[in-house]
Amino acid sequence: MPILARACFDCHGPDAQESDLRLDVRQVAFAGGELFGPAIVPGNAAGSPLVQFISGAGVLEMPPSGAQLTPDEVAVISRWIDAGADWPGPADQPAAAPLRSDHWSLQPLASIEPPPSKSLWIANGVDAFILAKLHDAGLTPSPPADRRTLIRRLYFDLLGLPPTPEETAAFVADNRPHAYSELVERVLASPRYGERWAQHWLDVARFAETNGFEMNQPRPNAWPYRDYVIAALNDDKPYDQFIVEQLAGDALGETVATGFLVAGPWDQVKSPDVGLTLMQRQDELADMTNTTATAMLGLTVGCARCHNHKFDPILQKDFYALEAVFAGVNHGETPWIKPARGAADDGRRPAVSPLQNEDRFAPVAARAVRFTVAATNSGSEPCLDELEVWSAASDVADAINVALAERGGRPSSSGNYPDQSKHRLANLNDGKYGNDWSWIAETHGAGWAQVDFAEAQVIDRVVWGRDRLGGFTDRLPVDYAIEVLDSDNHWHVVATSAARRRYNDSGAMVYAGTFAQPAEPTRRLHRGDPLSPKEAVAPDALSVLGTLELPLDAPEQQRRLALARWIASGENPLTARVMVNRVWQHHFGVGLVDTPSDFGANGTPPTHPELLDWLARQFIDHGWSLKELHRLIASSSAYRQANAPRDECLAVDAASRLLWRYPPRRLESEAIHDAVLQIAGTLDLTMGGPGWSPFEPNDNYVRVYEPKTEFGPAEWRRMIYMNRVRMRPDAIFGAFDAPDGGQVCPKRGASITAIQALNLFNSRFMIDQAAHFAARLRQEAGDERLAQVDRAFQLAFNRAPDATELVAAQQLIATHGLPAFCRSVLNANELMFVP
Structure with missing residues (x-):
């Protein structure tokens, strides 16, 4: 059945029955239709048209497109029919069989040891x-490799910068057995490492700092996600934790990390046409779904948006199950809750968030829950957009919100906000989120809200927020206590804000998405058309690898946490x-x-x-x-x-894939840019914060990005800190195959074009840097040409010039001047490649 599901159900399944043939329902497949007789004759594979078609022996060859069935798959189906075509489930219901795959990447990691060898070449x-x-x-x-090459390779590879002449000389002269291993440790400890390797991840995350599309408006608060990635790499944050934070950092005190989800393009101009608007939303969710699957799982899940994947065991249902995980995620800014320094080790829970908070406690029988606020972040009246109380259950998917009004929950309070047009007491437990559906207390800075249950319940957590749609951050309870009422009418405190880190509201916002419970369940879409919804699909993982076992109405944050932990599992x-x-x-x-x-x-x-x-x-x-x-x-x-x-x-391995040598390769645009600045002596190593722009300022409604023609110290930071404009790479180094942020870029190209040479030789930036390089040589080597040439080669190539180079360099300086010589050095191939 998994073979038929992959290869046949798109054209002969629940959505389409070409030639009046349906293969996912037993009685139809066995009986046939008006235009087509029985496709399957139990006990007679040779006489079954299905086998003739999939084997190429009939008048038609199926499937008409995509991957054909392999001989082994045809043999499996033939044996199944000859054995009687046993069919799972009711005869009149669509078949649902778990997917299986023998593809290498979907198998568990092999327990393997390195092959034995006595070769002295083997270091590990x-x-x-x-x-x-x-x-x-x-x-x-x-x-x-010689030591000069090795240190230069290590620096460019791990730091994206060349070593200094002094660092090179010290390593070349260091004959101790552990000199190289100590060099590796120093390089990995450098803050430059995170800056270099963060760019690799940002390429995969399709990070840029504008929205794209026709307006291409800037995202001035997107940069904290870039800084988060740099810091995570420098701190050697475990990769499994890195994954979980980027999908559900709002639940873990890392609000900035979910910038991953919304790092891609966003069409902010909505269409008045309902169909187009729905498709825009589908495109947003597809971007999050595809990027997560591509970046973290290495699978082209997006191919299953309109039909079952033609090549991999990924059903269309799987695509929408993953999409359901992100159904509550929207583009936008959220308050930047910054963890206190050292907070990771203090044993306390994350600071409160205006979006959503969860307070867990040991299961306790209760008739009511009271939420008492002693202070808010703004000093104004406390606000709750929903007070959820969840029943204790061995499986979290079985828990229910017992506070809901529809389940008999009765709200009360210390007093209600005078303006009852929006902020009514009934909003406390109506199941709706956002400021327009919130309750606000009557008095400034303090107050309480309570929900009595229809009957006593065993509960173990309270979930609450100020505005889960991300619109408002004031009135947030920062000093609070949660109490439960027992059967003897005694109140007991089960959770307080004292267990949390201090809330530090600097007023800062970060482009990391907003989150809200989806109003409707996600549905599979016929051919990906949002105007043709099919059955509801619960949030889930890829069925070929497992399940999250979440219900259709699972809490929004719980969906992302469950998927993140499934992806980050060592069993995946x-x-x-x-x-x-x-x-x-x-x-x-x-x-x-x-x-x-x-x-x-x-x-x-x-x-x-x-x-x-x-x-x-x-x-x-x-x-x-x-x-x-x-x-x-x-x-x-x-x-x-x-x-x-x-x-x-x-002759055997021209591409060096077997690694009989270290394969040389050209540096990426960032490393070329940064190396030029370091060699010229102008590189500003300031880390973090808002970036610098290679474009002239403008505030047009539809942005037009004109390249700068003058560059100064503000543009001399590393290129990782350059404001990335979607669809508009910078005018100089963007020519070196830099991605435009429109989609995931797992591997950059390495084109060779005339514009690259022209940009490096004629651009104002390179001419200016050549002049700064010349000034550095005069300062460090004096006016003697031999010394200037030697210092230039040491700075740029970490070596001395040979005799031929020395003569040619002096002639160039004599004829065209020192800046022209510096310009030629900065354009040398030797500077453009990892050695």
Whole structure:
């Protein structure tokens, strides 16, 4: 049945019955229709038209598009029919069989050890796997890179900057056995590491600081997400925690982290046409769904938006189940709740949020719950948009909100806001969110609200918020107590704000999305058309890998937390594999799987499958530490090889996929930009905060981004801090294949165009930096040309010039001046490549 579901149900299933044939209902498939006789003849595969069509033996070949059934799949169906075509479920109901797959990436991580070898070349397990593949191909590794090359490679790779001449000289002269390992540690401890590697993740997260589409308005408060990623990498935040925070950071005291969900483009101009407006919303949700699946699971889930995936075991229902997880997420700004310094270790719960808060306690029998406020963040009347009280249940999916008015909950209070047009007491437990459906107390700074239940209940948590739609942040209770009323009419305190960190409201906002309980369940859409809704779909994971077991009306935040924890589980076969492969790609230029965001059937299999699984298991076993993964890879002999070509190896493996050498590659635009500034002596290493813009200021309703023609110290920070404009890469370094933020970019291209050379040679920025470079040489080397040339080569290439270069450089300076020589150095190929 899973084979039929994948290959046949799109045209012969619940939504379409081409040729009057339906294959998901037993009695129809066996009886046939007016235009088509029985497709399946139980006990007679050879006489079943279905087998003839899927095997290519009939007048038609099915399916007409997408992946054809393999001979093994045809054999499975044939054996099933010959055995009587046993069919699960009722004869008149659509079949529902769990998906299964033998695709390599969907299998559990293999428990594997590095192949045994006595080779002295092997520095760690990475090398054992690499060497085994080389031997199989009749190849041998290259000799080690020299120390100048090695430090330069490590710095560009992990920091995105060249080492200084002094750092290079010290490492070259250091003959201690552990000199390299100590260098790796120093590099990983540098704050420049987070700045360099954050860009790789921001490419995958499709991060930019404008909305895109025709207006392309700026998002002035999007930058905190960029800073969050940099800090997470520098702190070596465990990757599983990093995942959970980006999908549900609002539940964990990391409000800025959910910037991941809304980092993509957003069409803010809504259409008056209902169908178009609904499609815009579907596009927003599809962007969140696709990006999460692509970035974290390496699967092209978006292909199942209109029909079952043609190649992978992903049903259309799976797409909408994932979409249901994000159904309550909207683009917009939310209050930036900043954790106190050191808060991660103080054992206290996150500070209160204007959006949603949860207070848990031991299960207790109660007849009522009272929420008493002693202070608000603004000093004004306390406000609650909903007071939820949840029943205790062994499975959270079975819990119910016993405070709801529709379940008999009766609200009362210390006094109600005079303006009852909106802020009525009945709003306290009506199941609706937002300021327009909130209750506000009568007195400033204090008050209480209470809900009595229809009958005594065993409860274990209270969920509340000030405005879960994210519109208002004032009137937020920051000093409060929650009490329960027992059967003897005694009140008992079960939770207080004292268990939380202090609320620090700086008035700052962050573009990290807003969250609200979806008003309607998510429905599967026929052919992806929002005007053709089908059955309701509960929020869930991919059915081929498991289930979240959530109900249709699961609380909004709970949906994202459940999915995040499912993705971040060590039992998920994709998560660690995908991230390990991304890290490998950025170290060697290409991943073990060279389709880093497609681990499905259309992707390529890994060149070293055993190594991939071993690295993934090492990653998990070492606490999902990215720095430990970098340490392992950078310490391998494979990473430390020379990069010189060898004819006998090129004849067998021209792309160096087997790693018989270290594959050289061109630097990305950011590293070229930053290296130029460092060499010129102008680089500003200020970290964090709002970025700098490569475009002239403008405040047009429809933004027009004109490149700057003059650059000063404000534009001399690292490029990670440049304001990213969607659909408009910067005019100079954007030509080096920088993504435009329109979609996930798992792997940048490496084009060679005339505009790249023209930008580096003729742009105002490069001419100015050449002049600053010349001024630096005069200051550090004096007026003697030999000294100036030597210092320039040491700064740019970490080496001395050879005799030919020395003569040519002096002639250039004599003829055209020192700035012209500096300009030529900044345009050299040697500066553009990881050695």
